[in-house]
Amino acid sequence: MAAFILRRFLMLIATLFVASLIVFAVLEIVPGDPARLMLGLNASEDAIEALRNEMGLNQPIIPRYVSWVGGLLIGDFGTSYTYRVAVSELVTERIVVSLPLAILALALSTSIALPVALLAARHRGTSADTAIMTATQVGVAIPNFWFALLLVYLFAVTLQWVPAVGFPGWGDDPAGSLTALILPAIALALPQAAILSRVTRSALLEALSQDYIRTARAKGVAEGDVLWKHALRNALIPVLTILGLQFAFLLAGTIIIENVFTLPGLGRLIFQAITQRDLIVVQSVVMLLVVTVISINFLVDIAYAWADPRLRGQR
Amino acid sequence: MNIKKTLAISASTIALAIVATSTSALAERTDLSVGMVLEPEHLDPTAGAAAAIDEVVYANVFEGLTRINEDGSVAPALAESWEISDDGKVYTFKLRSGAKFHDGTDLDAGDVVFSLDRARSGDSTNAQKALFAAIESVEAVDPTTVTVTLSEAAGSFLYNMGWGDAVIVAPESADTNKEKPIGTGPFKFDRWSRGVSVDLVKSDDYWGDAPALEKVSFRFIADPAAATAALQAGDVQAFPNFPAPEAIAAFEADPRFAVEIGSTEGETILSTNNAKPPFDNVLVRRAIAHAIDRQAIIDGAMFGLGTPIGTHFAPHNAAYVDLTGQSAFDPEKARGLLAEAGFADGFSATIKLPPPSYARRGGEIVAAQLREVGIDLEIIPVEWAQWLEQVFRNKDYDLTIVSHTEPNDIGIYARDDYYFQYDNVVLEAVIEKLDRTADPDDRTALFAEAQQIVADDAVNGFLFQLAKSGVWDAKLEGLWENSPVQANDMTKVRWTE
Numbered sequence: 073m074a075a076f077i078l079r080r081f082l083m084l085i086a087t088l089f090v091a092s093l094i095v096f097a098v099l100e101i102v103p104g105d106p107a108r109l110m111l112g113l114n115a116s117e118d119a120i121e122a123l124r125n126e127m128g129l130n131q132p133i134i135p136r137y138v139s140w141v142g143g144l145l146i147g148d149f150g151t152s153y154t155y156r157v158a159v160s161e162l163v164t165e166r167i168v169v170s171l172p173l174a175i176l177a178l179a180l181s182t183s184i185a186l187p188v189a190l191l192a193a194r195h196r197g198t199s200a201d202t203a204i205m206t207a208t209q210v211g212v213a214i215p216n217f218w219f220a221l222l223l224v225y226l227f228a229v230t231l232q233w234v235p236a237v238g239f240p241g242w243g244d245d246p247a248g249s250l251t252a253l254i255l256p257a258i259a260l261a262l263p264q265a266a267i268l269s270r271v272t273r274s275a276l277l278e279a280l281s282q283d284y285i286r287t288a289r290a291k292g293v294a295e296g297d298v299l300w301k302h303a304l305r306n307a308l309i310p311v312l313t314i315l316g317l318q319f320a321f322l323l324a325g326t327i328i329i330e331n332v333f334t335l336p337g338l339g340r341l342i343f344q345a346i347t348q349r350d351l352i353v354v355q356s357v358v359m360l361l362v363v364t365v366i367s368i369n370f371l372v373d374i375a376y377a378w379a380d381p382r383l384r385g386q387r
Numbered sequence: 388m389n390i391k392k393t394l395a396i397s398a399s400t401i402a403l404a405i406v407a408t409s410t411s412a413l414a415e416r417t418d419l420s421v422g423m424v425l426e427p428e429h430l431d432p433t434a435g436a437a438a439a440i441d442e443v444v445y446a447n448v449f450e451g452l453t454r455i456n457e458d459g460s461v462a463p464a465l466a467e468s469w470e471i472s473d474d475g476k477v478y479t480f481k482l483r484s485g486a487k488f489h490d491g492t493d494l495d496a497g498d499v500v501f502s503l504d505r506a507r508s509g510d511s512t513n514a515q516k517a518l519f520a521a522i523e524s525v526e527a528v529d530p531t532t533v534t535v536t537l538s539e540a541a542g543s544f545l546y547n548m549g550w551g552d553a554v555i556v557a558p559e560s561a562d563t564n565k566e567k568p569i570g571t572g573p574f575k576f577d578r579w580s581r582g583v584s585v586d587l588v589k590s591d592d593y594w595g596d597a598p599a600l601e602k603v604s605f606r607f608i609a610d611p612a613a614a615t616a617a618l619q620a621g622d623v624q625a626f627p628n629f630p631a632p633e634a635i636a637a638f639e640a641d642p643r644f645a646v647e648i649g650s651t652e653g654e655t656i657l658s659t660n661n662a663k664p665p666f667d668n669v670l671v672r673r674a675i676a677h678a679i680d681r682q683a684i685i686d687g688a689m690f691g692l693g694t695p696i697g698t699h700f701a702p703h704n705a706a707y708v709d710l711t712g713q714s715a716f717d718p719e720k721a722r723g724l725l726a727e728a729g730f731a732d733g734f735s736a737t738i739k740l741p742p743p744s745y746a747r748r749g750g751e752i753v754a755a756q757l758r759e760v761g762i763d764l765e766i767i768p769v770e771w772a773q774w775l776e777q778v779f780r781n782k783d784y785d786l787t788i789v790s791h792t793e794p795n796d797i798g799i800y801a802r803d804d805y806y807f808q809y810d811n812v813v814l815e816a817v818i819e820k821l822d823r824t825a826d827p828d829d830r831t832a833l834f835a836e837a838q839q840i841v842a843d844d845a846v847n848g849f850l851f852q853l854a855k856s857g858v859w860d861a862k863l864e865g866l867w868e869n870s871p872v873q874a875n876d877m878t879k880v881r882w883t884e
Contacts, residue, residue: 110435125510156565156566229616232621332610340609
């Protein structure tokens, strides 16, 4: 197990290095000068040049890459071109919104999907199964931003239970902040729950058709135990894969959802930074997301090994 | 006794109730949340072109020597009066006494000298340095008197000093205005929750009339559907530049809201690369002008909001000349002009479209209209950063659609190497004369001349003046209907009833 984890960890480091090169290179190639963008149509060339110097854009490319990666290693993300604030400060302000949102959404989707999938698998072919499968089909088809708008119109505009936009901030109003995350979390979670429950149901059905299940039933194990102890554990591998992918997808999905709900999260930060060509913020936030996604994959790999001892010896 | 007591209690209850109602009637609402689409990147109007900066701080936090009013006129601000020498070169400004910066320091002539010198210095990052180009020197005569000497008379100097880029800042706070703006205005900066809002509160030692509002919060809502929901849910009570024209009709039908469709300084034009064949041929450009059905673009792309223009000038401006008839929609004539230019079978070109909906939606309609006369346009969507790089800087384009939002900017047609690549010495002479002319009637005549030349040469396709659709709570008054400068002036805004 230790050797397995070490191997995976080395791969993680190599992936991160390659990712940093790609992220940096792509943003160098993308056309657009942040200084020109900031000063607009009437700006004189010398004003733009002065701003480029102020932003450090006139340094050669290699020293900029080295100082960026060097900074990342010691936790210094650089200074935002446009906001003139440390990127780490911007990211910290934003991550306290995005991370709780993603976790809340993931918890919500998992706690909906697993019982639903178990129910459908247990009553396969009945009208309950058909109803659940139809509902999840709809859930998969609905785009989350549109679903989000429906939620806003029902709960914020018509019923006025929650505010339509904004986020009061954890420090000022913790309860209000949590309330502000509920609708976005639901909007993110339901489509995910639909996918997750479909995958889990098929994995369960696959497992239920195996010989060991027949054996378990033959020796008189209760049907609930058959599902929970024998089928679910064996069905976990595809479910874990989807969960890992979904967490990464949730972070990406927040870009749209945070815009619909006007939440000051990482998604909105990166969206604004791209349009303003605040490359240092884009680079750093993208790297942070890369680290997150790769770390999640790493954890999922380890979880595979936990769920299925046969995988531990591989490669 | 019981009865007496009961009576006494009821009397006092009634009295209390009366007091309570009367105080609640007196206690007007004094807070306001204003919606804006874009969040400013920082809050220093002297170091950035973004409209969002001025929309938060102009007239609210920062003031200049002069200011621009809602009708576009110039009014005294930090300069309570001025004298102009006979040759039009020396301006002597008398500063407002009692004006204070929000950090408690007094405004004096030194601050004015500092601000103007800073804006025109070599390492200045002012986005509108051209406003200060005419200044030769700035001197403090005494603490409340400043003289500005120009290298030559400049007709628009007082107007230029009213721009957000020309506000007066203090040397102590100039470098930190980006995060913590310190100005002289009726509101002072309270806090900025990045990604959410900028909050302003009333300043107690403002030199002028105190505003009615105690607290103004500018909230940033990028998504049009979210903006609609935020207004309907009451999370914001005003959206001066409302981004969802499709929802305007619903707000107009709702008595809780007031909808004001005003005008902006944004001439929306089909910018044309005048140096690139076949667009270097005036016949081709005139053909394009006649191929365009302006009203169809306004209806199709802007839900009917916008005023057709026939030249590069704002219709609400007193000096405007309506030249739309000169390039009236006439596809037959357009085909004739193309044949005359040697393009009887038409030709192919590209149109680069930046992100705003007026460009993306408008561009598709323009492409369809030009196809009718044989000009086949390939649509290339670009981001703002790409647009600035490719179109504006490298002039690598055939056609594009963009709104020029600077006020009174017909002078750009006389600029060397501007991205239109238009070159006309007659127009350059007119603009030069305009720069030196201060007399309003003479200026109007010169403006008319310039408008006519630009229309005759069909330099660009002139589409429409961008409308400003404001939606706010019907109980609010004092918000700007038009935007002669990009601003959300909160000084006269109040809740009624």
